[in-house]
Amino acid sequence: MIIINYFRTELNSFLNKHLLEYILCLQDDHYSNKNVNSLIAKISNKRDEPFKCRTIGILESKNGHYYLKEMDTNTKDQKHKVRISTTYLKKPLPSLVMPNTVQLFGSVQWVDQPVFYINIVQMLTPQIAIRMSNAVNEIRKKHVARRNIEINE
Numbered sequence: 001m002i003i004i005n006y007f008r009t010e011l012n013s014f015l016n017k018h019l020l021e022y023i024l025c026l027q028d029d030h031y032s033n034k035n036v037n038s039l040i041a042k043i044s045n046k047r048d049e050p051f052k053c054r055t056i057g058i059l060e061s062k063n064g065h066y067y068l069k070e071m072d073t074n075t076k077d078q079k080h081k082v083r084i085s086t087t088y089l090k091k092p093l094p095s096l097v098m099p100n101t102v103q104l105f106g107s108v109q110w111v112d113q114p115v116f117y118i119n120i121v122q123m124l125t126p127q128i129a130i131r132m133s134n135a136v137n138e139i140r141k142k143h144v145a146r147r148n149i150e151i152n153e
Helices: 001-027 036-045 127-153
Strands: 051-062 064-069 082-086 102-112 115-126
Touching: 001 082, 001 127, 036 051, 036 115, 051 115, 051 127, 102 127, 115 127
Parallel strands: 082 115
Antiparallel strands: 051 064, 051 102, 064 082, 102 115
16 A cells, blocks of 8 residues: 555656646647736736737627627727737638627737737637636636645645
8 A cells, every 4th residue: 555655656746747837838839817907917017028918708709809808798898808819720710799708819919008929819609608608717726725725845
């Protein structure tokens, strides 16, 4: 029994060490999950640093420009929206008459306002978007909590 526990702890430490190295190598390919409000807050504080991000929100088209807004807010205020750039998409987005719930992957940068340069667009039904957003937010909260505990120990 003692030998089994010893090998189990050695295996866990080995996997954790190599997993951490692997994660650090893939950090450039990692899309951090943010909601629209936290995305705006982060890019407002660090205007010179673009970062990769994925988010779920409502995509709407106004005057030929695409904007992303938070799913749970009902504001028409411009500061709660992120402008979307479709420069890096292989196919252009269809013109939207009605706002659609989407999951977007890309990089965010400050250019007179927050601009989200999207690489991948995934159209979602509202029910799926809400479920996915809640699930990803819960996973992120648990991961951050676990990371804070490990740092404090």
